[in-house]
Amino acid sequence: xxxxxxxxxxxxxxxxVPPSQHGRDELCAVGADGMRIRFxxxxxxxxxxxGLWNANLGHGNTAIAEAVAKALHEASYLSIFxxxxxxxxxxxxxxxxxxxxxxYGRVLFSTSGGxxxxxxxxxxxxxxxxxxxxxxxxxVGLRGSYHGLxxxxxxxxxxxxxxxxxxxxxxxxxxxxPNDPAEIRALLERHGELVAAVVVEPVLGSGAVPLxxxxxxxxxxxxxxxxxLLVADEVxxxxxxxxxxxxxxxxxxxxxxxxxxxxxxxxxxxxSAVIVARSVADAFEEADAMLTHxxxxxGTPATCAAILATIDEMRRLDAxxxxxxxxxxxEDELTQLVSGHALIGATTGVGLFRSIRVVTATGExxxxxxxxxxxxxIREAGAIVHPGVHxxxxxxxxxxxxxDLAELLRRVVAGIEAHAADLAGAADDTARPxxxxxxxxxxxxAR
Numbered sequence: 013x014x015x016x017x018x019x020x021x022x023x024x025x026x027x028x029v030p031p032s033q034h035g036r037d038e039l040c041a042v043g044a045d046g047m048r049i050r051f052x053x054x055x056x057x058x059x060x061x062x063g064l065w066n067a068n069l070g071h072g073n074t075a076i077a078e079a080v081a082k083a084l085h086e087a088s089y090l091s092i093f094x095x096x097x098x099x100x101x102x103x104x105x106x107x108x109x110x111x112x113x114x115x116y117g118r119v120l121f122s123t124s125g126g127x128x129x130x131x132x133x134x135x136x137x138x139x140x141x142x143x144x145x146x147x148x149x150x151x152v153g154l155r156g157s158y159h160g161l162x163x164x165x166x167x168x169x170x171x172x173x174x175x176x177x178x179x180x181x182x183x184x185x186x187x188x189x190p191n192d193p194a195e196i197r198a199l200l201e202r203h204g205e206l207v208a209a210v211v212v213e214p215v216l217g218s219g220a221v222p223l224x225x226x227x228x229x230x231x232x233x234x235x236x237x238x239x240x241l242l243v244a245d246e247v248x249x250x251x252x253x254x255x256x257x258x259x260x261x262x263x264x265x266x267x268x269x270x271x272x273x274x275x276x277x278x279x280x281x282x283x284s285a286v287i288v289a290r291s292v293a294d295a296f297e298e299a300d301a302m303l304t305h306x307x308x309x310x311g312t313p314a315t316c317a318a319i320l321a322t323i324d325e326m327r328r329l330d331a332x333x334x335x336x337x338x339x340x341x342x343e344d345e346l347t348q349l350v351s352g353h354a355l356i357g358a359t360t361g362v363g364l365f366r367s368i369r370v371v372t373a374t375g376e377x378x379x380x381x382x383x384x385x386x387x388x389x390i391r392e393a394g395a396i397v398h399p400g401v402h403x404x405x406x407x408x409x410x411x412x413x414x415x416d417l418a419e420l421l422r423r424v425v426a427g428i429e430a431h432a433a434d435l436a437g438a439a440d441d442t443a444r445p446x447x448x449x450x451x452x453x454x455x456x457x458a459r
Contacts, residue, residue: 038391044071047409047416049396058395058420062407065217065248065365065398066279068335069325070409076278079321080314087313092121093306103316106323107272107287110257115266117290120303121283121311125247125273126160128284129211131305132269133164135286136209136241138303142295148208148240152199154190158217159245168211171218190216190223193230204238209269211243214259219401220361222254225264232265241268241292247284251275251322252332252410254363255339268292277318278325282309285319335410338417339363342406345421355428357402364410370403370428373436377402382435389434390427395420 022035033039037052044063047070050056062068069076083099090097104119120135122128133151140148153159157170166175167182175182186203188195190212200207210231215222235242244267249259253275260267269292273284296303309315326332339362346359346366357371370378370386378386383399390397390404398405404424408417 063279066274068275076321079317083313083317092311099313099316100311103319118288118293120286126162126165129159130164152210207240209241220367243269247273281315283315389431393423393427395423
């Protein structure tokens, strides 16, 4: 088809948006700085989503941009596919130190949270095979979890996002409910000798549901009892999002594998990393076993320079401490909204990883079918937020100022109220009697 024959045609196939919504200038960004994103239609919106939960230091950090540019000039492209380079060596050492060199020993680089979770499943199964447990192939995740949309991680994701439609093979994956110790224990009593790994988000990305301490302690105890690897998927919670550099640093024991991605380069590069405990890495080293995984763009000089610069900027800006202070302010504001606003029923989450659960005028949870309409109304009110469970999720940058946070919340509330008015108007229209026949054509034409 000649593009000139269809003025609405465009080459870009936008992710997670139906084709009827492609090409809209109000969804096409042209630039970003700090907490603000500029769009093709001329509007500037407050970013309550930190990009896609990854620009933890805000948009446009000069030091990170300059580090990436320098690496591109000095090294252009270098590979860790059968080779090494100094940028990757330095970045791996920095990540081990950041996570805790007393426990972690190696770093595997990947390009996204989804591909990193694919890598996690391969690493866990290979680890057990090296120990003679060739039957350990099952991987257990949580219902309502999100681990990515590549074929391996898609099977691990605990939401129904079309896995059956796409032929995703989930035969070696099991799911249990979060914060339910009895269910995970019962599964392991039946299949414990077959389980290679249990993969959990410290805070479930869908709904901002934290794992409680009792549940984490149960997982740690079950790991000791049954011998599986415990994996912390910190794609979203890493790099200060929940009050520590990594959320699992507050656990009473440490995971065997730690996945990090979004905040790893402050969103500047397609990057992820799996930080591997020494005990796991030792099994490969003792057998001199090669893990069969490689990605062309994993661990490039530009990516590793971005990782190193992001770590430096986190320290220079004291971002984790700043994020904690901002989280206290956000907690106070959300608590007041829950107690004082009829349309806000509850809040969940921890740190700067929060949700707002919205209710209707009758007090019922906002239907999930209305969530994207709510997101759109908040956008019209001047803020970008993430769709959530019966509401929206807020993930502002750790460096967000108090004034920007207050303005963000005002815009979010304005959008919630506007959406509630839409629902009320639709209900009124439904309740009205049918118009007289003579009026019908005029009303139809007006619409």
